Amino acid sequence: MEKLACFGGPGSYSHLAALQQDDISSAAIVFYDTFAAVIEAVARKEACAGMVPVENSSTGSITAVYDALQESGCRIGGEIYIPIHHCLLALPGVEMDELQSIYSHAQGLAQCGKFMRAHPRWQGIAYGSTGRSAAKVRRDGIRSQGAIGNRQAAIRYGLRILATDIQDNTTNYTRFLRICRPPSDLRDGNKMTLVLTAPHVPGSLYHILEVFYAAGLNLTHLESRPIYGRPFEYRFYADVVGRMPSDIVKRLEKTCEYVQSLGQYEENTGGEIHAIRSHRGNVGT
Numbered sequence: 001m002e003k004l005a006c007f008g009g010p011g012s013y014s015h016l017a018a019l020q021q022d023d024i025s026s027a028a029i030v031f032y033d034t035f036a037a038v039i040e041a042v043a044r045k046e047a048c049a050g051m052v053p054v055e056n057s058s059t060g061s062i063t064a065v066y067d068a069l070q071e072s073g074c075r076i077g078g079e080i081y082i083p084i085h086h087c088l089l090a091l092p093g094v095e096m097d098e099l100q101s102i103y104s105h106a107q108g109l110a111q112c113g114k115f116m117r118a119h120p121r122w123q124g125i126a127y128g129s130t131g132r133s134a135a136k137v138r139r140d141g142i143r144s145q146g147a148i149g150n151r152q153a154a155i156r157y158g159l160r161i162l163a164t165d166i167q168d169n170t171t172n173y174t175r176f177l178r179i180c181r182p183p184s185d186l187r188d189g190n191k192m193t194l195v196l197t198a199p200h201v202p203g204s205l206y207h208i209l210e211v212f213y214a215a216g217l218n219l220t221h222l223e224s225r226p227i228y229g230r231p232f233e234y235r236f237y238a239d240v241v242g243r244m245p246s247d248i249v250k251r252l253e254k255t256c257e258y259v260q261s262l263g264q265y266e267e268n269t270g271g272e273i274h275a276i277r278s279h280r281g282n283v284g285t
């Protein structure tokens with residue numbers, strides 16, 4: 001059976017994203033405790049695909065994923081946006097004022113900053129994932145422990161939900177990537193992630209953006225990451241959406257030092273995408 005490598009353990013948000021992959025049965029999901037381990041498992045052919053978060057609408061990019069992807073030689077085969085509604089979880093019968101230690105993934109704690117600050121007696125403790133945090137509270141059976149995670153994790157681990165929607169941002173979404181080995185699963189989608197470096201001369205990024213503009217492509221995300229061994233020089237990751245010219249890489253080669261497609265895939269337009277778009281305007285493709 002083909003396996004899907006997934007971050008974070010049962011009940012994590014990554015698990016929810018993996019369960020939405022139609023071609024993978026839940027029995028075929030294998031969990032890894034770091035983003036890099038998921039990507040390495042795909043590169044080593046332990047799994048046919050992987051699922052990792054890459055970007056959150058409140059806390060921004062998960063840069064470790066860009067770095068691991070770059071080193072692995074893996075590609076992006078798809079994306080999925082998941083609404084993130086964090087809950088405060090505790091053992092059955094526990095009240096809020098009994099809590100002292102709140103476990104969650106660092107992203108979960110960061111996304112609930114205001115809620116945590118409103119309870120200064122609690123100590124927020126970064127733990128493997130939101131799913132692993134919920135499992136820990138159940139396993140340890142200590143009344144002063146709580147976790148930040150999702151409603152499904154509460155059901156899975158028999159925990160009480162003490163508060164819902166505790167994230168700072170009411171429009172809290174995480175974008176997940178389906179990782180695959182080259183060539184990517186799909187090569188005719190309307191979205192592409194490109195990695196490129198620009199020469200250190202005035203206007204070089206401007207000329208790269210001009211290529212996207214001339215091709216009628218909408219730039220939905222631009223991320224810069226340091227290049228190892230070249231202090232204060234950067235590699236750009238660009239997500240573009242639209243009717244993809246087959247020679248887009250060739251067009252960019254004229255202005256970039258280095259350019260490579262990390263994958264062409266279908267833009268996620270399911271579920272909550274209308275809510276997401278209503279906050280950033282419609283994409284004209």
Ligand SMILES: O=C(O)C(=O)C[C@]1(C(=O)O)C=C[C@@H](O)C=C1
Pocket residue numbers: 007008011012013014015053056062084105107108128129130131174
């Ligand atoms: O800890 C989890 O449940 C994860 O899947 C990780 C993760 C992330 O790192 O962004 C995924 C979605 C939420 O943004 C919070 C945590």
